[in-house]
Amino acid sequence: MSGLLTTENLSLKIGHRLLLDNINLQLKPGDVVALIGPNGAGKSTLLRTLTGFQPPSSGHVALNGKNLANWPSEALSRQRAVMRQQSTMAFSWSVEEVIAMGRAPWPSESTDNVVSQVMLLTGCDALKGRDFCQLSGGEQQRVQLARALVQLWHDDIPRGWLFLDEPTSALDLYHQQHLLRLLKRLAAMGELSVCVVLHDLNLAALWADSIVLLHQGRVVANGTPDQVLEEHTLQRWYQADLRVFRHPEHPVPQVGLRQ
Numbered sequence: 001m002s003g004l005l006t007t008e009n010l011s012l013k014i015g016h017r018l019l020l021d022n023i024n025l026q027l028k029p030g031d032v033v034a035l036i037g038p039n040g041a042g043k044s045t046l047l048r049t050l051t052g053f054q055p056p057s058s059g060h061v062a063l064n065g066k067n068l069a070n071w072p073s074e075a076l077s078r079q080r081a082v083m084r085q086q087s088t089m090a091f092s093w094s095v096e097e098v099i100a101m102g103r104a105p106w107p108s109e110s111t112d113n114v115v116s117q118v119m120l121l122t123g124c125d126a127l128k129g130r131d132f133c134q135l136s137g138g139e140q141q142r143v144q145l146a147r148a149l150v151q152l153w154h155d156d157i158p159r160g161w162l163f164l165d166e167p168t169s170a171l172d173l174y175h176q177q178h179l180l181r182l183l184k185r186l187a188a189m190g191e192l193s194v195c196v197v198l199h200d201l202n203l204a205a206l207w208a209d210s211i212v213l214l215h216q217g218r219v220v221a222n223g224t225p226d227q228v229l230e231e232h233t234l235q236r237w238y239q240a241d242l243r244v245f246r247h248p249e250h251p252v253p254q255v256g257l258r259q
């Protein structure tokens, strides 16, 4: 089971700017947690800090009760994987080579089997043999998801914490739904926890177990989709003219802009 991920009085100051302001979170294992908030709220910065790539200036992040700063890097790579917002490759790599890079923390384990299994799951089998650099933005996102999943693959299923920064931003409707259904299904197996930055609040409402709303580096709302995706809360923090209504088929809120 992936462990509990907590932050305690987490702050990050760069120059004179306070990018994260006293963040206290407890992210439950097995959940899909969505990070939302307006542009520049600090979502990507928080993700970098939660994954250990950006040390905080005060406070700390702990995984399984142990400060991230004290985790040996290879052990941490087996426990959490990150799909970033943008990724560039300096050289030409095939899709399968890029995905296989995710196996680096598992040098003594088989790779081919895991890579082909995850390529099927993520729909990357259709991209086999293609040059990663020549793929569309959405196709590259699918490959990056596969790379992150093979990194967490162990004893037949993905285990640990998967972090994704706007993984659906370049995906069409079919692939948005496919990705979120897949994440939910993998999390439901009980060993994978997911923390995902989402711009689309309607996707967050449908698939997240809990939602954290950030604004100017602070957590301003945190709870179930119904608690966070509340009309006044969203109007206040997004400064947008919007309405919240019920989904026609599921017991979740949906957000619509007014004309």
Ligand SMILES: Nc1ncnc2c1ncn2[C@@H]1O[C@H](COP(=O)(O)OP(=O)(O)O)[C@@H](O)[C@H]1O
Binding pocket: 014, 017, 019, 037, 038, 039, 040, 041, 042, 043, 044, 045, 046
């Ligand atoms: N290394 C940095 N130095 C200074 N400011 C930064 C740095 N990284 C991000 N920021 C600023 O921090 C704020 C939050 O950025 P980011 O986390 O990327 O926001 P989000 O992902 O919510 O859109 C932005 O105003 C951004 O310009």
Ligand SMILES: [Mg+2]
Binding pocket: 043, 044, 045, 085, 165
């Ligand atoms: Mg961002």
